[in-house]
Amino acid sequence: MSDRCAYIxxxxxxxxxxxxxxxxxxxxxxxxxxxxxxxxxxxRRRVTGYVLGMLRESAQPDVKHILDVLDExxxxxxSMLTFFRWIAEYYKYPLGEVIKNALPGxxxxxxxxxxxxxxxxxxxxxxxxxxxxxxxxxxxxAGGPCRIRDLARKLNQSVPSALVRSLKTCGKIVVxxxxxxxxxxxxxxxxxxxxxxxxxxxxxxxxxxxVLAQLxxxxxxxxxQLVARAGVSPGVIETLKRRGLITLAxxxxxxxxxxxxxxxxxxxxxxxxxxxxxxxxxxSLGSGFATYLxxxxxxxxKTEVYLQVVAEALKKGTSxxxxxxxxxxxxxxxxxxxxxxxxxVAILHxxxxxxxxxxxxxxxxxxxxxxxxxxxxxxxxxxxNLGVVVVDEEHDTSxxxxxxxxxxxxxxxxxxxxxxxxxxxxxxxxxSVQSCYxxxxxxxxxxxxxxxxxxxxxxxxxxxxLREQRGFRGxxxxxSAELRQAMAQTLENREQVLLFLNRRGFATFAVCAACGQPMxxxxxxxxxxxxxxDNAYRCHYCGxxxxxxxxxxxxxxANIKKLGLGTERVEEAVRALFPEARVARMDRDTTTxxxxxxxxxxxxxDHSIDILIGTQMxxxxxxxxxxxxxxxxxxxxxLSFPDFRAGERTFQLLAQVAGRAGxxxxxxxxxxxxxxxxxxxxxxxxxxxxxxxxxxxxxxRKALGYPPFARxxxxxxxxxxxxxxxQHALQLGEACRACQAxxxxxxxxIDILGPxxxxxxxxxxxxxxxxxLKGEETRVLHRxxxxxxxxxxADFADRQVIVVVDVDPYFVM
DNA sequence: AGCACGCCGACT
DNA sequence: GTCGGCGTGCTC
Numbered sequence: 001m002s003d004r005c006a007y008i009x010x011x012x013x014x015x016x017x018x019x020x021x022x023x024x025x026x027x028x029x030x031x032x033x034x035x036x037x038x039x040x041x042x043x044r045r046r047v048t049g050y051v052l053g054m055l056r057e058s059a060q061p062d063v064k065h066i067l068d069v070l071d072e073x074x075x076x077x078x079s080m081l082t083f084f085r086w087i088a089e090y091y092k093y094p095l096g097e098v099i100k101n102a103l104p105g106x107x108x109x110x111x112x113x114x115x116x117x118x119x120x121x122x123x124x125x126x127x128x129x130x131x132x133x134x135x136x137x138x139x140x141x142a143g144g145p146c147r148i149r150d151l152a153r154k155l156n157q158s159v160p161s162a163l164v165r166s167l168k169t170c171g172k173i174v175v176x177x178x179x180x181x182x183x184x185x186x187x188x189x190x191x192x193x194x195x196x197x198x199x200x201x202x203x204x205x206x207x208x209x210x211v212l213a214q215l216x217x218x219x220x221x222x223x224x225q226l227v228a229r230a231g232v233s234p235g236v237i238e239t240l241k242r243r244g245l246i247t248l249a250x251x252x253x254x255x256x257x258x259x260x261x262x263x264x265x266x267x268x269x270x271x272x273x274x275x276x277x278x279x280x281x282x283x284s285l286g287s288g289f290a291t292y293l294x295x296x297x298x299x300x301x302k303t304e305v306y307l308q309v310v311a312e313a314l315k316k317g318t319s320x321x322x323x324x325x326x327x328x329x330x331x332x333x334x335x336x337x338x339x340x341x342x343x344x345v346a347i348l349h350x351x352x353x354x355x356x357x358x359x360x361x362x363x364x365x366x367x368x369x370x371x372x373x374x375x376x377x378x379x380x381x382x383x384x385n386l387g388v389v390v391v392d393e394e395h396d397t398s399x400x401x402x403x404x405x406x407x408x409x410x411x412x413x414x415x416x417x418x419x420x421x422x423x424x425x426x427x428x429x430x431x432s433v434q435s436c437y438x439x440x441x442x443x444x445x446x447x448x449x450x451x452x453x454x455x456x457x458x459x460x461x462x463x464x465x466l467r468e469q470r471g472f473r474g475x476x477x478x479x480s481a482e483l484r485q486a487m488a489q490t491l492e493n494r495e496q497v498l499l500f501l502n503r504r505g506f507a508t509f510a511v512c513a514a515c516g517q518p519m520x521x522x523x524x525x526x527x528x529x530x531x532x533x534d535n536a537y538r539c540h541y542c543g544x545x546x547x548x549x550x551x552x553x554x555x556x557x558a559n560i561k562k563l564g565l566g567t568e569r570v571e572e573a574v575r576a577l578f579p580e581a582r583v584a585r586m587d588r589d590t591t592t593x594x595x596x597x598x599x600x601x602x603x604x605x606d607h608s609i610d611i612l613i614g615t616q617m618x619x620x621x622x623x624x625x626x627x628x629x630x631x632x633x634x635x636x637x638x639l640s641f642p643d644f645r646a647g648e649r650t651f652q653l654l655a656q657v658a659g660r661a662g663x664x665x666x667x668x669x670x671x672x673x674x675x676x677x678x679x680x681x682x683x684x685x686x687x688x689x690x691x692x693x694x695x696x697x698x699x700x701r702k703a704l705g706y707p708p709f710a711r712x713x714x715x716x717x718x719x720x721x722x723x724x725x726x727q728h729a730l731q732l733g734e735a736c737r738a739c740q741a742x743x744x745x746x747x748x749x750i751d752i753l754g755p756x757x758x759x760x761x762x763x764x765x766x767x768x769x770x771x772x773l774k775g776e777e778t779r780v781l782h783r784x785x786x787x788x789x790x791x792x793x794a795d796f797a798d799r800q801v802i803v804v805v806d807v808d809p810y811f812v813m
Numbered sequence: 814a815g816c817a818c819g820c821c822g823a824c825t
Numbered sequence: 826g827t828c829g830g831c832g833t834g835c836t837c
Contacts (some may be wrong), residue, residue: 010837012836012837014836016835016836018837019837020836020837022835022837023837040837041836041837042836042837043835043836044836045836047836050837058837060837062837063837064837158830160828160829160830162828162829162830794833797831797833799831799832
């Protein structure tokens, strides 16, 4: 008996550091495994925890029994623990929270105190002799139980905990503890199974015979399906069960996240270039960790390379993970994988319901699939034997999670490949500066696809200098003569036009004509955007809206000038200019409904749309075969952002949009309008020259000591009270400097920039400050941050001012 | 994250 | 002198 592991190491799903030891009661001992969830007592409540390891004995003198085991099978393989531990360490995030973030949502059980009115309380309520607040509480509880946390909100006033305590001690209310959450589980379906092999000759209704005939072929069938196929009433099933001719069972079913069926395809014959790339990847596959950066212009057939390397990984008996940017509910890459590999593909992205996600997760755990494809969170897919991890469009910003655990899925994919000793393949037409740099240092291995399949030529990019349009007003300025002419020509040829503008809405900057005051958001330090369709001004950061007929806040004038343009205004102008053309718009405003993106793509495909106007959404990954003209309305919008990556993002965006032109048999044409025609970013985008852009950009990064020559960690200080937030930021800044002084020989190599007010100084009523930590050596930077968090815990655990640690931040604004 | 304990101001 | 605010610390 003594060799049995009666203790477990547990990470709880709470923001606490460290892990905890629990003992397992005899009755549960055979059920516990690493990777399962358990319910354990934690302080005065119960909490969900994840089993990290089995222990023979406890180093801790007084441990508590776990209360329950919440899973029948582990939710992740034990081999993933190193990965989780690394993430917690690197991103400075509690281990339990890391695991909670990695797992499908809706699994965590939460314990809370619930108040119920007692008989004594009912009497007190009728007597009406209590204080107003007491009466209000009892009245609320008379309508049903309530959580302590919700009391104040429901009564719209604060309720002292002493009142709750006194009500409890004098027996007017009862406090019970309840568990909530954890609603995500397998879906069970009723299945009818044929019980007898021979049918009784008589006594069966025609309906019953019909049912049995249906079952005879399959042997078993879901009851719902059976009833529908046989066209009988559900009562017939009951009768058959009573007579012992069939039995009913519950079987798990997977909720189907796939919208429409997809036709199968076969591997294409690789081009010479693809063959070379594939030969290298196949050679490397199965012989340990390596990261490849595959540069391939749009249309050069990167996806086919992914498909074939994945096929090879499967042949070797390993699994494959494919990450794609989060763009739409379903991407073309996803479709192609499912066409090629059929049912052995699991998909994981935010468009799935909690239940669907959980089912996909189960399919991986049960080893029913060996490929998972999905957006950033798919990097946590619970595979045990990965052969290859593919990251498509590796430069894409959507790989960075900007909430909770602020990880970068591309970086995690490489780390996971390293820990699993497998291959990582990062692909892009416009690779990130970081990844290109990693090639020059030898960390990544280069692969290239330079030719477009079927020798399609790259589109020709013409630049229109917007400074020369100065004499023009309104749409004449923004739709230059060159662009208008090209559009007319394209429409005449019965081809399609794509117009790109990285800003949605109608007017992006509304100013009072009388006093010059801009329309600002009530809750943010941001100017409001006019959305004509909604007849309202909207804040793009917090969603605040006010009617379009609003007058100036400071002088009351109703004369508001609507400056700046967004996709909505472009749409209006284009409709006026080309009344015959069928115009559609694709941005966040028009694609919120599920399926609306698919509808737009379908419209392009069957040519029921002539002109598509869109934001960066149109730049990403969608294949539009009939578009021969791309118009970039204003290429400079993202260039002037106060962020060191503004140039990189602009280049990638422009090159990607330009790549949308001419993918069919017709060569493409791109008209790029800009105020900065000489800027190297614009020039590089015009030539679609990744190398040229990189050569320039890397010099600038080196001169200013930005990544990839340094690593950064951002501390964001956020609070509702301006003065408290400011004070906290200053205090944290002092802590940084004090921490630096503790080990000057090492930590003087860290740059502490700030604290300063963020450039978006207020968002949704929250004031924002920031401190940027910069260091050439990753290890030193991380050691410093860890030391800072350990030595000044109070500065990171304030109740009113929150400090967010963002490792390798993407937007330094 | 919750939930308790513990310390200072406004009331009987 | 107490009640009740919310700052601080702990949870196997």
